[in-house]
Amino acid sequence: MTRPSARTAGTGSAPRVGTKGVPRAVRERQILDAATEEFGRRGYHAASLTAVADRVGVTKTLLHQYFGAKQDLYLACLTPVGDRVLDAVRAAMADGGGRDPGTPLRVLHALFTALEGRREGWFVLYDPSLPADGEPARRAGRYRAEIDRLAALGTADLLDEDGAVDPLDADALMYAWRGLVTALVRWWVKHPGQSPEQMARRCARLFAVAGAAFAAEPPTGTSAR
């Protein structure tokens, strides 16, 4: 009786012990959002379930009851992000067919749109700190392989002028493209006010400027492989 029974406690500081009346579906969504951010920011290993739970205002145990083990929570974060990203890239590359010079920017725009609201999701997908064995690495690896395959289709177009492509060059170019996208998303995360459209326009400006700079440069050592 020391505590004022707190029927409509709201966000009061009194630690309620029973139900808070939040439906499961809503809580799951809150947890998924918080977990995606935590996994994306800190990486799988450094992300702690307690931190996720604190962010939602809930206990670690509830996460386990709703999502199972840490692995499973990660997978629950990964799946929607992976699907959305994959769909976005596929759609953007289907428009305009292959070899359209506007494809890279269209892909970027699609990515920004797909990630809007869950920007950190990109880093859930491309988390380098995943334990090498285990389901998370496998599932994330499958998504990445599929996305990279699409990206390689696009980057390969730039190289095969004469039909003979150095496979190492192609792979490196794909890495470079992926790294570029990652960096732009990272910048975007640090500038929450920017809309996907603003980002797409910014990228267009930057690409034009960078392209002009590098195209002017003589390709030293072209013949040396």
Next chain:
Amino acid sequence: MTRPSARTAGTGSAPRVGTKGVPRAVRERQILDAATEEFGRRGYHAASLTAVADRVGVTKTLLHQYFGAKQDLYLACLTPVGDRVLDAVRAAMADGGGRDPGTPLRVLHALFTALEGRREGWFVLYDPSLPADGEPARRAGRYRAEIDRLAALGTADLLDEDGAVDPLDADALMYAWRGLVTALVRWWVKHPGQSPEQMARRCARLFAVAGAAFAAEPPTGTSAR
């Protein structure tokens, strides 16, 4: 007396308990190399001292005796990498003065040369999983800030055709450049046989090809800021 006294035991499987006769300076070097790789691959948080010790063939305790706490070991890895990278970038940007279109490739070549033998060091410097408070984040942050400042000098040159530079564009371009470098280093780590010179030539080829592709493209939305 059950063990055959093992004077010249070498790498025998018998768990020696006393000294192994390796001078401190050599051990310290071995530990630093292993730790740099471990920190770079897994990130600060996921890297475990036991794993580093195992790699060297030594006990966790010795790491503590030689380097102190985990933080200090990290700092001991960070310092040489940061200094080498910083010196390399400074030197490469001093050559040829500002606005030389060859600067980006010269910087890349300098970076590859500076990192050769400790390629994972780059990811020690740019470890996103560092605990935000504490000396590691501060020191790494200082190195990064200085390197980014130099990078920003270079990337800004591309933008200020008319003297009026959008500061957000400049910052984003710097992020993009850093992400590009990171991706190329990551590719390099996965292809150990590649020499720094081969990498530099490969980058020259890729830049030329990508530049041609983007320069051809009309910069949609140039006026919209």
Next chain:
DNA sequence: TCCAGTAACTTACCGTCGGGTAAGTTCAGC
């Protein structure tokens, strides 16, 4: 030749933190 002294290591231990589980507690609706 024996005997410190010191350098190079290890075993055995502690505290903490994070993942995971069992058993409850509160509340809404019928």
Next chain:
DNA sequence: GCTGAACTTACCCGACGGTAAGTTACTGGA
């Protein structure tokens, strides 16, 4: 007032950072 959904407290366990106290072997004198 009973059932089930929402949520917590209290606990276990293992891994990891960190420390104290040895153990082995080389080295230079008396």
